[in-house]
Amino acid sequence: MQDLRAKIAEMVPEEREKLKAIKSKYGKVSLGETTVDMAIGGMRGIKGMLWETSLLDPEEGIRFRGMSIPECQKKLPGVKPGGEPLPEGFLWLLATGEVPTKEQVQALSEDLKSRSKIPGHVFDVINALPKTAHPMTQLTAGVMALQTESEFAKAYEGGLHKSKYWEPVYEDSMNLIARLPELAAYIYRRIYKGGDVIGADSSLDYAANFAHMLGFDDELMHELMRLYLSIHTDHEGGNVSAHTVHLVGSALSDPYLSYAAGMNGLAGPLHGLANQEVLRWIQDVVSDIGSEVSLEQLKDYIHKTLKSGRVVPGFGHAVLRKTDPRYICQREFALKHLPDDPMFKMVSKLFEVVPPILLAGGKVKNPWPNVDAHSGVLLQYYGLKEQNYYTVLFGVSRAMGVLSQLIWDRALGLPIERPKSMTFEYIENFCKSKEGMTA
Ligand code: NMX
Ligand code: MLT
Numbered sequence: 324m325q326d327l328r329a330k331i332a333e334m335v336p337e338e339r340e341k342l343k344a345i346k347s348k349y350g351k352v353s354l355g356e357t358t359v360d361m362a363i364g365g366m367r368g369i370k371g372m373l374w375e376t377s378l379l380d381p382e383e384g385i386r387f388r389g390m391s392i393p394e395c396q397k398k399l400p401g402v403k404p405g406g407e408p409l410p411e412g413f414l415w416l417l418a419t420g421e422v423p424t425k426e427q428v429q430a431l432s433e434d435l436k437s438r439s440k441i442p443g444h445v446f447d448v449i450n451a452l453p454k455t456a457h458p459m460t461q462l463t464a465g466v467m468a469l470q471t472e473s474e475f476a477k478a479y480e481g482g483l484h485k486s487k488y489w490e491p492v493y494e495d496s497m498n499l500i501a502r503l504p505e506l507a508a509y510i511y512r513r514i515y516k517g518g519d520v521i522g523a524d525s526s527l528d529y530a531a532n533f534a535h536m537l538g539f540d541d542e543l544m545h546e547l548m549r550l551y552l553s554i555h556t557d558h559e560g561g562n563v564s565a566h567t568v569h570l571v572g573s574a575l576s577d578p579y580l581s582y583a584a585g586m587n588g589l590a591g592p593l594h595g596l597a598n599q600e601v602l603r604w605i606q607d608v609v610s611d612i613g614s615e616v617s618l619e620q621l622k623d624y625i626h627k628t629l630k631s632g633r634v635v636p637g638f639g640h641a642v643l644r645k646t647d648p649r650y651i652c653q654r655e656f657a658l659k660h661l662p663d664d665p666m667f668k669m670v671s672k673l674f675e676v677v678p679p680i681l682l683a684g685g686k687v688k689n690p691w692p693n694v695d696a697h698s699g700v701l702l703q704y705y706g707l708k709e710q711n712y713y714t715v716l717f718g719v720s721r722a723m724g725v726l727s728q729l730i731w732d733r734a735l736g737l738p739i740e741r742p743k744s745m746t747f748e749y750i751e752n753f754c755k756s757k758e759g760m761t762a
Contacts, residue, residue, distance in 0.1 A: 325430040328493055330419050335489065335734050342735050359750055366561075367641060371742065372569065373735075374560030376417040376728045384648035385558055387413065388420045392554060392648050400425045401549070402528065410552040410723060411435065411529050414500070417557060417727040432528055438501035439523065445469050446509060454514050458712045459590035461510045463583045469502060470579035479575065488575070489734035495578040496726035503719045504529065508536035515709050533719065537707065543660055544705040550656060551698060554649045555717050557724025561642070563588035564595065564718075568725040572732055573740040585725055586718050592636070595695075595714045595721075600636035602699030602710040604628070605669055614665045621676045629684065637696030638677050640689045646674075649694035653701055666700045 324330050354370040361369050377387045387395055399408035399422060411432045415423035423431070448468035449461050456464075470476070474491040483491070505523060512520045521536050530552045531545035539545075560569055568585035572578070589595035612620050628635055640647065654674075657667045674692055681690035699713055745753075 325427050327415060327418060327427075327431055327434070327497075328490075330421075331489075331493065331730065331734070334419065338731070339735060359754065362745065362750070365641070372560045372566070373737065374565070374569075374728060375420070375731055376724050377557040377559050379559040379642050381642055381644040384643060384645065387557060388416050390416070390422075392652050395553065396652070398422050399553075400428045402531075402545075407546045407549040408553050409528055409530065409549055410556070410720065413553045413556050414723045414727065417724055418730065435497065435501040435529060436523075436525055438498045439505055441469070441502050441505055441509075442472065444471070445506065449510065449513065457590070458510050458514060458715045459586065459596070459718070461514070462507060462715050462718055463586045463590075465506045465510065466499070466503075466579055466583040466586065469499065469506070470577065470583075472498065473577040473579050474498075475577040479577075485736060488736075489730055492578055492733045493730050496722075496730055499578055499582060500722050500726060503722055504533035504536060507715050507719050508533060510715065511537050511709070511712055515712070539705060539707065541705055544707075547656065547701055547705060550652065551701075551716060552720040552723075554652060555694065555720035557721070557727075559642075560728065562594065563591065564721055565725050565728070568729060569732060570740050572729045573737065575739075578726055578729055581729060582722060582726060585721070589718050589721060590714060593634075595717045597636045597693070597695040598698050598713040598717060599710045601695050602703065602713065604636050605666065605673075605700070606710075609666075609669065614669060616669075616672070618672065618676055621672055622680060625677055625680050629680070635677055635681065637673075638681060638690060638692050639687055640691075640693050643691070643693065644689050646691040647693045647696075650692045650697050653694075653697040657697070657701060657704075661701070661704045664700070664704050666703060670697060670700050 324333070355368075357369055361367055375388075377385055378389075379385050383391070385392070390398065395408055395413065395416070399412035399416065401408050409428055409432070412423050412428045415421070415427055415431055445465050445468040449465050452461055452464060472495075474494045475488070478487075478491040509520060512518060516538060521538055523532055524535050525532075527535055527545075528549070530548040533552070534540070534545050534548040539548075558565065560566060564585040567588045568581045571584040572581035576584075592600050608616070608621070608624055612624060616624075625635060654671075657664070657670075661667050673696070677692070678690035681687040698717075699710055702708075702713065702716075703710075
């Protein structure tokens with residue numbers, strides 16, 4: 324079967340049965356305790372969401388539908404043998420849990436091309452913003468303008484039966500994924516290249532065409548873009564952008580509204596904006612103390628950053644407790660293609676120097692680098708040097724994960740999300756009454 328929608332339609336009854344069976348068999352089983360620390364500590368570790376597309380192990384890192392990054396690189400179709408996987412293959416994998424054939428990936432790639440036309444008013448909305456507006460602000464404004472195209476919103480208004488919600492959500496999701504590269508490239512060319520827009524090349528795959536519209540035609544930049552757009556797709560459901568899409572979608576807000584909300588979370592410096600912050604910080608290091616620095620000088624600089632009450636961007640993670648495998652695969656790309664780049668050498672030195680300093684400080688739970696510690700250095704090597712744009716690339720990729728899950732949220736009929744909040748007084752009274760019971 325080469326059509327993704329038909330494949331999902333075939334899976335829906337079986338997945339609904341699975342949900343029903345889990346509910347009836349295990350519905351009352353406790354998944355763990357919730358402590359006061361968890362409730363006031365960013366809900367860390369609370370198991371509170373179904374998320375099928377990927378799962379994060381603190382020690383091993385992400386698995387997309389059970390597959391590690393090296394397995395995906397090996398098993399998912401690429402443009403050439405041994406090359407990077409095509410993000411379209413990731414999309415198929417995330418949406419179905421199955422490794423697609425070359426033909427399925429090709430069909431999906433063509434389907435996305437056929438959906439990619441953006442209505443003119445979207446560009447008018449973006450053009451109404453000053454060019455100085457952050458690229459992420461321009462992205463979400465563009466996505467909000469695209470919301471006029473929502474098939475789900477129209478169908479809902481027309482009285483769609485709830486068993487069919489997933490169908491227009493699928494259409495919206497695919498249309499949005501298809502349109503994001505042109506929208507994102509428009510924003511890049513508008514802000515940084517004097518509005519000199521480059522048209523799509525229909526002979527190229529999703530990632531290569533995106534790079535082409537941005538203005539990059541180097542084959543290695545195309546490979547980098549395939550890798551980049553693949554590894555940023557998904558990071559289970561609890562991260563700010565994914566959780567936001569899921570939460571907003573649970574109110575039956577359409578995929579455009581839900582995704583735009585998630586992107587506003589990705590635009591935060593502790594989340595996706597960290598990739599911009601990393602490059603800016605490395606550039607500050609180089610301009611303050613030079614690129615040929617000793618490890619001692621670098622250590623002093625890191626202490627200076629920490630003393631000023633700032634974080635070292637690109638290090639740490641809320642869940643991971645080892646180096647992010649997304650960092651490792653980017654490092655492998657750099658070792659293969661740009662081993663002598665001075666900025667890459669700086670990133671390598673930081674890999675050596677930052678973790679022991681964070682560990683010695685005694686409060687950071689994970690001193691190791693995350694995905695954002697590496698991506699900017701690769702992009703700047705191939706000429707994409709405007710770091711304020713980097714989070715947009717993250718956002719284009721993240722659409723594939725969060726929207727795949729959103730389709731399943733609606734197919735499974737998951738309810739509106741509404742966890743319980745508490746006041747200080749409530750927490751204190753609750754804890755006192757428990758103490759009373761155990762005394
Ligand atoms: N530099 C300095 N301090 C840090 C760092 C860091 N890289 N990471 C954590 N800490 C601090 C943190 O601010 C907190 O301090 P305080 O108690 O004074 O509030 C303390 O260490 C404990 O935090 P953790 O429990 O280790 O981390 P948490 O789960 O709260 O936050 C991050 C996770 C990712 C937000 C945090 O590690 C961080 O701010 N890292 C730098 C920004 C970054 O790279 N974000 C990108 C994450 C990946 N992504 O793309 O989303
Ligand atoms: C992500 O990719 O979403 C980040 O690593 C943040 C997270 O998982 O919390």
